[in-house]
Every structure is written in C-alpha cells, then in structure tokens.
C-alpha cells in the first residue's frame with residue numbers, strides 16, 4: 340500500500356464517545372469517505388493483494404460494505420453483490436441463500452442473505468469490508484458462497500483486528516491493524 344494512503348487513513352480516523360450509557364468508544368471511519376484522494380485510493384489498495392487470484396465478483400455485507408465493495412469491484416473490473424442483513428427489516432425479493440454468523444464483535448449472531456441469481460458455480464469471490472474484528476460475518480459470507488457453489492478466495496478489509504491464525508485461515512489482507520490507529 341502506498342505510504343501516503345496509510346498515513347491519511349490514520350489521520351482521518353476517529354474514536355467517538357457515543358455519550359452517556361455507553362461503555363466504550365466507537366469507530367468513526369466517515370473521514371475516509373469524505374477525503375477525495377483517500378476514497379479514490381481505497382479500491383485499488385484493497386484489491387491489490389488479490390489480483391493474482393482473479394476474483395470474478397466482490398461480495399460485501401451491509402451496510403458499510405455497500406460503500407467499499409463497489410469501489411473494490413470497480414478497481415478489479417468485476418461486479419458487486421450485496422450480502423443483506425434482513426434483520427434490519429428489509430428482506431430482498433426473490434430466492435435467497437442465507438447464513439447465520441457466529442457471535443460477532445458485539446456478540447450478535449447476524450443473519451446474512453444473498454440473492455441466488457447473482458452468485459453461483461464458477462464465481463471466485465472476494466469479500467470486502469471496512470473492518471474485520473472476529474471475522475464472524477466473513478465466515479457467514481464464505482458459507483453462503485460455498486452453498487452457492489462459488490469459491491471464496493479471500494477478504495480485503497481496511498482494518499483487520501483478528502488473531503493471526505484467523506487472518507491466515509480466512510486469507511484476510513488489510514491495510515491497517517487496530518494498533519495503527521490513534522488511541
């Protein structure tokens with residue numbers, strides 16, 4: 340990754356106190372999207388480690404993934420498929436393949452759904468997201484890919500906070516670790 344992008348990602352990131360009643364700070368990545376040079380650089384930087392494995396499609400979970408996934412797909416010259424979280428009350432129309440994640444970073448088991456007509460045998464899937472913490476949601480997306488007969492080739496994330504064994508097992512490549520970000 341270009342050193343300038345790494346520096347800008349760190350500068351533009353914030354930890355935010357959500358206010359009374361909250362026991363922890365939450366990440367604010369909105370500065371990454373607001374900065375034109377960073378927005379333009381993110382897609383190519385995310386997909387760089389995966390060009391050699393020739394993904395045919397990018398799949399990303401809602402909702403921040405819907406922003407980053409198309410940037411990565413555009414950089415690769417492939418299409419984008421949304422992994423919906425119907426728990427938000429919006430169920431996509433048509434046949435779907437579902438998976439439920441193990442407990443994620445908030446302890447939630449997240450239901451994810453992908454439209455069957457957009458994923459199938461022969462697809463080599465790059466999963467793209469802003470932040471991977473436990474990789475619970477990544478595992479659910481990989482399960483959907485496998486169910487559809489597609490092959491998950493890896494995951495590109497801006498931040499990877501997984502233990503090294505998980506990073507290796509799931510073939511995650513990230514631009515930063517949480518340790519790179521300001522305390």
Ligand SMILES: O=P(O)(O)OC[C@H]1O[C@H](OP(=O)(O)OP(=O)(O)O)[C@H](O)[C@@H]1O
Nearest residue numbers: 401402403443444471472473474475476
């Ligand atoms: O590694 P995990 O423990 O699975 O957690 C990582 C996921 O959690 C966040 O999404 P979130 O569900 O908060 O949705 P958001 O994109 O709407 O913030 C993040 O964008 C990843 O998708």
